[in-house]
Amino acid sequence: MTPMSFPRVFRSIPKFMLKKIIAFTLAACAVLFPYMVLRGFPSTSMQGQFNTQLLLVQHQSQEAPPSGNPQESLEVEKSEEEGYHVIPPDGSDQKHGPLKNQRVYLNKTMAASKQREYLEENHGDAKSRFDHEGQRQAQRRALSHDVILDSSSAQIVRDSPRLFGSDKTSEVRQVVFVKVHKAASSTMQNILLRFAMSRNLSVLLPRQPTRTSLNEITPILNRNMVIQQPPGRNFDILCNHVIYNKKQISKYIPPSSVRVAILRQPLKQTLSALEYYTKYYPYGGIRNGFNRYKDDPINGFLHHPEQFYVSKNKTLPTYCFINNRMSMDLGFDTTNFEQSKRNKTKIRRFIKSLENDFDLMLISDCFEESLILLRRYLSWSWRDIIYVKLNVAKHSPDSVWAKRPVMDSTAQQAFLQWNIIDIELYDHFFPLFLKKIKSEHMFTEEVTAFKQLLKRVSAFCADKSLTESLKVEKNVWSAEFAVSKTDCELMSMKESTIVGVVRNRQLKRFGKHIDGA
Secondary structure, eight states: OOGGGTTHHHHTSOHHHHHHHHHHHHHHHHHHHHHHHHHOOOOHHHHHHHTTSOOOOEEOOSSOOOOOSOOOOOEEEEOTTSOEEEEOTTOOOGGGSTTTTEEOSOOHHHHHHHHHHHHHSOOSOGGGGGOOOHHHHHHHHHHOOOEEEOSSOEEEOTTOTTTSOOOTTTSOOOEEEEOOTTSSHHHHHHHHHHHHHHTTOOBOOBSSTTOOOSBSSOSOOOGGGBOOOOTTOOOOEEOSOBOOOHHHHTTTSOTTSEEEEEEOOHHHHHHHHHHHHHHHOOOHHHHHHHHHTTTOHHHHHHHOGGGGSOGGGTTOGGGOSSSSHHHHHTTOOOTTHHHHTTOHHHHHHHHHHHHHHOSEEEEGGGHHHHHHHHHHHHTOOHHHHOOOOOSOOOOOTTSGGGSOOOOOHHHHHHHHHHSHHHHHHHHHHHHHHHHHHHTSTTHHHHHHHHHHHHHHHHHHHHOTTOOSOEEEOOOSSOOOEEEOHHHHHHHHOOHHHHHHHHHHHHHHHHGGGSTTO
C-alpha cells in the first residue's frame, strides 16, 4: 500500500463507525494522560542523574577468576561528576578478558543501561521490604502517601506529610544514624545536630569533651563512654561515629527510632579514606604504605593494598580505615576477618540483617536524592535538610592525590579481593535505593527544586556583605522559611565545633541531673 492510497482505508469505513473510533480514542487519552503525568513518563532526567555514577566491582561467582593472559590495561576516564569509568582502550568487550566472571567497572553507556534496568523493574513501593518490626508499622503507615485513581484523573492526596512538608505532630524525632566513614556523613551529622538543637532534643554524645566519636573500635557502649540523661529519659538522636550494634544502641535510644545509614561507591570511599588518614592520622600500615609509594600512593595501594595494613593489627581490623570500613561501621563481625572475605554465607547473612534493621540506606553518590528521601520518610521540612558541604578533601592539581587510578587487571583483582564485603554491600543496597526513589511521586521535580534552593543558600552564605535573612518562598513541598547568617555559621561548622556546641547546650539543660558528666 502506497502512502497516497492509505487514506482510502478510512473511506471504506462507515461515517458513524469512524466517529465512534475517534470519540473512543479521545476519551482514552483524556483518561490516561493525567495518570501518566503524575505516574511519570520515562524520565531521561532521572536516568541521567545516575549515568555517571561509578558502578562497583561486582563479584558474580564464588569461584576464583580463571587464569589467562593479562588483560590490556584499562584507561580510567574521569567524568565531570567525578565518577570513574574504566574503558578498554580498544573498545573490546570486557567479558572476554581474564575477569569474565565479574562485572568490572562499566563504561558510561553500559552503566546507564544497567541503572535503567534497576529503575524500570518493580516500580512497587520498595518500602514494604523494610516493614520488619511491629512497633514501627503504625509509624510507617502514618508516613506513607496515598494515591487516588478514578476513571478521569489521578491525584495525590495533598495532606500527605511525606510529599508536602512537615507537620510538627507527625515528624520523626528519634533517629539512629550510623555515621559511615568518608561517605558525606559529616554533612549528614551536621543536619541531624541542627535538627536536634532546633527542637531541644537529646543527642547521644561521648563523655570525653575532646572526643567526637563514641566508639570506633568495638561495638561496646558502656555508661562510662557516654554522657548521661536524667533518670527515666531516653536519647533522641545518635549521629556520632559508632560501630553499629542494635542491642548496645537500644540501651540509650528506643528500638522504635528510625534507623538510617549511608553508603558510598566503594572505590571512591576507600580512596577518600586513604588520602584523609594518610594526611591527618598517618598511623601504622598507612604510614608504611605511603612511605613505600610516595610518588603515587593511590596506585600503590590499588595494586598492593596489603602493604598499607600492619600485621599486628589483624586481630583488631577496626584500627584500619581502608579495609571494608563501611561494613565494619555497620557491625560486620571482624572475627577471622581476612578469612571472612571469602565466606559468602557470612557476608550475605550480614547484608540481610542490615536490610531487616535499617529503614533507609542512603547513597552519598546521590546525596540530594538521599536527603529528599530522608525528608519524606521523617516528615521533615526543607529547612531541616539544607546544608553546605563539609569535610571535603582539597588538594592541588599537581598533588600525588590528584593522580588517576589505573585499574588494570592486577588492580581490579587486588581491590576486589581486598574490599569484597563493602563491594557486595553497596551492590545490594544501591539498586534498592534506586527502586525506592522510583516509587516516589513527584520525586525528580522536588530534587530539582531543592538543588536550586541549595545554590541560593550557598551564594547567600558565601556573601559576607549580606546581613538580612534569605527568604525562601512557600512551595508545594515546603512552607515559607528564612535562612539567617547564624544558620550559615552552623552549617559551616566543622564536626568538633558543632558537637561541642550541642554538648554545652545539653549539659546546660540537664547538667545538674547527669551522673559524672
